[in-house]
Amino acid sequence: MALPQEKLYTIDDIYALPDGRRAELIDGQIYDMAPPMRLHQHIIMNLSATIYNYIKGKNKPCLVYPAPFAVFLNDDDHNYVEPDISVICDKSKLDDHGCNGAPDWIVEIVSPSTQRMDYGVKLFKYRTAGVREYWIVNPSTQTVTVYDFENESGTKQYTFDDDIPASIYDDLVIRMASLLL
Numbered sequence: 001m002a003l004p005q006e007k008l009y010t011i012d013d014i015y016a017l018p019d020g021r022r023a024e025l026i027d028g029q030i031y032d033m034a035p036p037m038r039l040h041q042h043i044i045m046n047l048s049a050t051i052y053n054y055i056k057g058k059n060k061p062c063l064v065y066p067a068p069f070a071v072f073l074n075d076d077d078h079n080y081v082e083p084d085i086s087v088i089c090d091k092s093k094l095d096d097h098g099c100n101g102a103p104d105w106i107v108e109i110v111s112p113s114t115q116r117m118d119y120g121v122k123l124f125k126y127r128t129a130g131v132r133e134y135w136i137v138n139p140s141t142q143t144v145t146v147y148d149f150e151n152e153s154g155t156k157q158y159t160f161d162d163d164i165p166a167s168i169y170d171d172l173v174i175r176m177a178s179l180l181l
Contacts, residue, residue, distance in 0.1 A: 010077040022068065025080040026121055033082070033114075039139050040109045044084050046179035047107060047137070051087060054172050062089040062104065070098030071106075073129040081122070084109045087168075102130035105168050110138040123147065133167045137176065144176060 008028030017023060022033040036044075048066040055062050065086045073079045087105035088094060106126055108118045118136050126134050132150040142160040148167040158164045160176035 008078060011072070011080050012077070014080050022082070024082055025078065026125060028078040031117065034111070036109075037111060040084075040111055043109050043137060043139065043176075043179060047174070047176075048085050050174055050179065051085065051105075051166075051172075054169070055087075058169075058171075060089070060169070061091070062087050063091070063094070065099070071103060072098060072100050073102060073125060075100075079125070081125070083107065089168075102126070102132075104131070105133040105135075105166070106131050107135040107137060110136055110140070112140070119145075135164075142176075 009025055009030050010028070011025060013030065014023060014025050024031045024033060044066050048064055052064045054060075055064060065088070067082045067084050069082060069086055071081050071083060071086055073081060083103070083106040085105075085107035086099060086103040088099050089104045090101075093099050093101045093103075108114070108122060110118050123134065123136075127147070127149050132148075134147040134149065136145040136147075138144070144158045144160070144162075144164055146156045146158065146164065146167070148154070148156075151167060153167070158176075160180070163173045163175055166172040166174065
């Protein structure tokens with residue numbers, strides 16, 4: 001007797017979701033997204049602004065997009081994510097729907113319901129898709145885990161009180177504690 005086949009969902013299924021329902025699609029599986037908490041949004045706003053102001057002040061060719069912003073990681077219809085912050089330096093990846101391919105830098109703000117995804121599934125997907133740098137900001141533990149995939153310098157963990165260097169830029173350093181004020 002054959003085993004029942006699990007349904008693989010596509011980007012069309014994501015777009016067919018009812019208004020107000022947010023979800024991501026990873027390897028054909030839909031993962032619902034809970035509404036973010038206030039602190040989560042506060043961090044996204046301030047961190048996005050800090051990165052944006054740095055890029056603008058240095059005339060860097062990159063753009064910053066906070067969630068919700070569509071990222072189509074692979075050239076297929078089975079992967080769609082909405083990172084909390086996406087930094088894209090190759091503008092040819094952008095169209096009216098979002099980013100087609102890997103952003104250069106992705107930041108995810110962990111919430112209790114997303115820990116397994118952010119530290120596991122998304123870490124693997126982002127690395128294999130070609131993301132250069134991935135930050136996981138954890139407000140509960142007040143830590144930031146930085147993955148520098150481009151330079152293979154390994155994983156580094158920082159506290160919110162540390163000066164955290166952005167690997168894709170030579171002179172951008174962020175202290176998360178200053179963003180919480």
